[in-house]
Amino acid sequence: MTDAHTLAAQGVTLGYGERTVVRDLSLTVEPGRISCIVGANACGKSTLLRSLARLLSPSEGQVVLDGKELHRQPTKVVARTLGLLPQSPTAPEGIAVGDLVARGRSPHQRMLSRWSAADDLAVSEALEMTGTADLVDRAVDELSGGQRQRVWIAMALAQRTDILLLDEPTTFLDICHQVEVLDLLTDLNRERGTTIVMVLHDLNLAARYADRLIAMADGELYASGAPHEVLTPQVVQHVFGLRSEVVPDVVSGRPMILPIGRYHAADPVA
Numbered sequence: 001m002t003d004a005h006t007l008a009a010q011g012v013t014l015g016y017g018e019r020t021v022v023r024d025l026s027l028t029v030e031p032g033r034i035s036c037i038v039g040a041n042a043c044g045k046s047t048l049l050r051s052l053a054r055l056l057s058p059s060e061g062q063v064v065l066d067g068k069e070l071h072r073q074p075t076k077v078v079a080r081t082l083g084l085l086p087q088s089p090t091a092p093e094g095i096a097v098g099d100l101v102a103r104g105r106s107p108h109q110r111m112l113s114r115w116s117a118a119d120d121l122a123v124s125e126a127l128e129m130t131g132t133a134d135l136v137d138r139a140v141d142e143l144s145g146g147q148r149q150r151v152w153i154a155m156a157l158a159q160r161t162d163i164l165l166l167d168e169p170t171t172f173l174d175i176c177h178q179v180e181v182l183d184l185l186t187d188l189n190r191e192r193g194t195t196i197v198m199v200l201h202d203l204n205l206a207a208r209y210a211d212r213l214i215a216m217a218d219g220e221l222y223a224s225g226a227p228h229e230v231l232t233p234q235v236v237q238h239v240f241g242l243r244s245e246v247v248p249d250v251v252s253g254r255p256m257i258l259p260i261g262r263y264h265a266a267d268p269v270a
Contacts, residue, residue: 004031005081005162005195007052007070011061014047021047022219024061029163034189034196036206039216040240045199046087046167048216052197053084053165079107083161087168087199089152091140097151098136101126104158126157129184145172153181157188164188166198170205178202182209207231207254215239231255 007029014022022044029035029052037045050056051063054070063070070078083104091100104126105119127133130150135143140151149172156164169185170178186209188194200206206213206227213230215223217239223230236244242259249256 004193005066006031006064007082007163007195007197008064009048009052009058009061010064012048012051012058012063013060014044014051014056014058020059020219022051025219025221026061027214027221027224029195029197030212031195032189032193033211034186034209035198035212035214036210037197037199037214037216038201038203038206038239039222043216043239044219045216049084049165049167049197049199050086053082053086054078055084055086076107079159079161081162083156083159083164085152085156085164085166085169087171091148093141095140096136097132097138097140097143097154098123098127100140100151101132101136101154101158104155104160107159107161122158122160126154129157129187130154131180146174146177149173150177150181153184161194163195163197166196168199168201170200170202178205185209203231203236203257204249207256208249208252227254231257 009025009027011024011026012022013020013024025048037048039045047056051058057071065073065078065081102123105122108119127136130153132147132150132154135147135151140148143151153169156166169181173181182205185196189196210227212225213227214221215230215235222239223235231246233244233246236242236257244260245258246255247258
């Protein structure tokens with residue numbers, strides 16, 4: 001099991017240039033749990049995750065890791081604790097899958113230190129867990145979108161951090177591989193105690209896999225809690241502007257969203 005590190009945003013305001021995206025948001029990540037950030041496009045989900053990952057500095061407030069301001073800590077120290085899979089990662093041209101996944105071990109390398117058996121094990125386990133071991137000699141830029149996504153996840157797993165942040169980890173994946181990836185992240189959480197924070201667009205998958213849902217609207221934290229506490233028709237209406245029914249998922253027992261379109265309600269609107 002991993003150590004229980006604490007990560008929190010304290011009154012952060014975030015943006016790009018003159019444009020403010022997130023305003024005065026406070027959030028404490030629950031150690032050893034799976035949290036999913038949900039919300040409509042452009043509500044600030046990815047911006048918040050970038051700040052938690054130390055890629056974006058707040059204009060106000062601070063992000064704190066283990067009681068210390070995140071942006072003041074050394075990069076390698078942070079990288080041994082926090083791993084990130086961004087939304088649109090880019091790989092060096094022509095790099096092989098094995099070499100890219102091995103880069104996940106960089107935070108654990110010290111000056112003059114040699115590649116170790118522990119590094120080999122971390123890389124091979126990450127490749128096996130993501131079903132990418134047979135791609136190890138292939139160039140990353142020759143792979144399909146789904147294959148590339150699994151390779152990037154393998155690199156994040158090889159980093160072996162206690163906190164893993166993922167921005168849309170199911171992008172480009174078919175439904176079978178979406179479930180496989182989310183099952184894999186759940187395995188990490190249950191077997192290693194890895195704290196998982198991810199942005200997901202699919203509300204029903206988020207409800208199935210999350211211990212905690214974080215619903216954002218217009219750059220603010222609107223609701224946070226267990227899926228059955230957060231996913232109500234009222235919250236879905238406010239956050240997504242969507243009418244819906246919420247029913248028990250027959251597979252998981254978690255709440256499941258049934259969207260109501262103009263042509264699917266009992267009183268359809270012409």
